[in-house]
Amino acid sequence: MSTWTRACAADEIDEEDLIRFDHDGRTFCIYNTEKGFYATDGHCTHEAQHLEDGMVIGTVIECPLHQGRFDIPTGKALSAPVCVDLKTYPVKLEDGDIFMEIS
Amino acid sequence: MSFVATNAASSGIKLDRKVIKQLGKRSDRPGLIWLVQWVAMLVSTGYLLHLSLGTWWVIPAMFAYATVLVVPAYSVSHETAHGTAFRTRWLNELVFYISSLIYLEEPYHRRYSHTSHHTYTYHVGKDGQIPFALPMCFSDWLRDMTNTSYYGYYAKLLIKNALGRFSNMTLQYTPEGELPKLKWGARLFLLIYTGLAALVIAGYMWPLICFVIPRIIGGPVMSYFTILQHAELAENSPSIVDSTRSVRTTWLARFLYMNMNNHLEHHLYPQVPFYSLPALNEAIEDQIPEPDPGLWRTNLEVLSVVVRRSLGKNTKTASIRQAPHMITNGSYTRLAERTMQ
Numbered sequence: 001m002s003t004w005t006r007a008c009a010a011d012e013i014d015e016e017d018l019i020r021f022d023h024d025g026r027t028f029c030i031y032n033t034e035k036g037f038y039a040t041d042g043h044c045t046h047e048a049q050h051l052e053d054g055m056v057i058g059t060v061i062e063c064p065l066h067q068g069r070f071d072i073p074t075g076k077a078l079s080a081p082v083c084v085d086l087k088t089y090p091v092k093l094e095d096g097d098i099f100m101e102i103s
Numbered sequence: 104m105s106f107v108a109t110n111a112a113s114s115g116i117k118l119d120r121k122v123i124k125q126l127g128k129r130s131d132r133p134g135l136i137w138l139v140q141w142v143a144m145l146v147s148t149g150y151l152l153h154l155s156l157g158t159w160w161v162i163p164a165m166f167a168y169a170t171v172l173v174v175p176a177y178s179v180s181h182e183t184a185h186g187t188a189f190r191t192r193w194l195n196e197l198v199f200y201i202s203s204l205i206y207l208e209e210p211y212h213r214r215y216s217h218t219s220h221h222t223y224t225y226h227v228g229k230d231g232q233i234p235f236a237l238p239m240c241f242s243d244w245l246r247d248m249t250n251t252s253y254y255g256y257y258a259k260l261l262i263k264n265a266l267g268r269f270s271n272m273t274l275q276y277t278p279e280g281e282l283p284k285l286k287w288g289a290r291l292f293l294l295i296y297t298g299l300a301a302l303v304i305a306g307y308m309w310p311l312i313c314f315v316i317p318r319i320i321g322g323p324v325m326s327y328f329t330i331l332q333h334a335e336l337a338e339n340s341p342s343i344v345d346s347t348r349s350v351r352t353t354w355l356a357r358f359l360y361m362n363m364n365n366h367l368e369h370h371l372y373p374q375v376p377f378y379s380l381p382a383l384n385e386a387i388e389d390q391i392p393e394p395d396p397g398l399w400r401t402n403l404e405v406l407s408v409v410v411r412r413s414l415g416k417n418t419k420t421a422s423i424r425q426a427p428h429m430i431t432n433g434s435y436t437r438l439a440e441r442t443m444q
Contacts, residue, residue, distance in 0.1 A: 065221060066222075
């Protein structure tokens with residue numbers, strides 16, 4: 001069962017940046033990219049490093065530890081050392097707040 | 104998965120998140136300017152080498168060309184392995200492949216082995232890029248400085264990877280699904296090196312003059328920079344401050360080495376590109392030790408220590424940073440063999 005959960009206010013995230021969002025024992029990242037807002041799991045699939053200090057480059061998130069890259073909208077692993085896709089979550093913007101659908 | 108990667112967090116270094124983001128910003132411009140300058144230096148020293156052929160001037164000319172070829176090839180291969188040299192990905196990857204060919208490491212393997220070096224910096228049995236035994240004695244120093252240990256390691260690695268017979272260390276840091284890429288990458292590089300050898304056998308001398316001889320001569324110059332990164336510091340420490348060294352150096356050395364004299368800073372925040380490392384140093388200088396003195400003096404002190412260790416004498420350095428357990432007054436116990444073998 002999935003539920004829509006408020007993650008943050010949209011203006012809390014700088015352009016081409018992300019913030020960490022912890023909820024119910026899980027951790028996520030919420031992104032503000034040139035193509036809109038997105039949400040993914042918080043940890044890199046390579047060695048479980050949290051992505052919160054990673055660089056957002058266009059619509060790509062780069063892990064801060066080894067610089068493995070994921071496509072933010074799809075979660076697709078783009079370059080070594082990452083090779084397992086990142087889980088993504090639907091988001092919606094309502095009254096200046098970002099909600100994500102956590103499944 | 105529970106582990107603590109060796110970085111700023113494990114070292115107790117703190118920096119405002121917005122500052123990290125600012126320092127980590129990517130641009131093509133600094134990398135392109137560096138690349139143009141490197142190519143210009145290669146063309147200049149290469150032309151001098153050409154003019155000097157057949158005279159005694161060939162010796163200094165070859166040394167200059169070899170230095171300009173090999174040290175930056177190592178530096179940019181490392182920077183592009185991180186993906187931080189350029190914002191544009193295809194440009195980063197193109198430079199990564201070409202420079203890795205000169206530096207001598209198949210790119211897929213380089214990227215994966217380097218992940219272990221950052222996750223477990225200087226951790227025995229886990230860091231796949233420890234180039235000498237610990238503690239280092241004179242024979243280890245000599246093998247590393249001449250690159251002879253590296254040539255053996257690389258040749259064996261390339262052949263084994265091309266055959267799909269991966270070492271335990273390679274299997275430790277490479278996801279299983281990525282092994283075919285290592286295999287095909289090694290085969291491609293073997294094919295290129297074999298092609299160059301065939302050209303030399305067929306009488307074309309340019310691969311020898313432009314690549315093979317400079318790589319051999321430039322190898323020790325490269326090690327003159329790289330051997331200092333962790334030598335005489337603490338193995339198995341979660342703190343980068345304990346395991347990694349920065350050194351002061353000249354503008355020319357900083358250019359050739361792409362600011363990797365700020366090596367401690369690089370390990371703390373590997374997402375920061377080379378052109379922002381001096382600014383990173385300024386941002387955290389009150390939390391980290393002073394860099395060791397220049398390359399020459401730091402190298403001399405390391406050499407002095409390894410000679411004295413081999414002779415069974417006191418191994419305390421005169422001024423550079425050293426882990427307390429590296430200081431002995433005679434005999435020493437081997438703590439670990441190099442992982443690059």
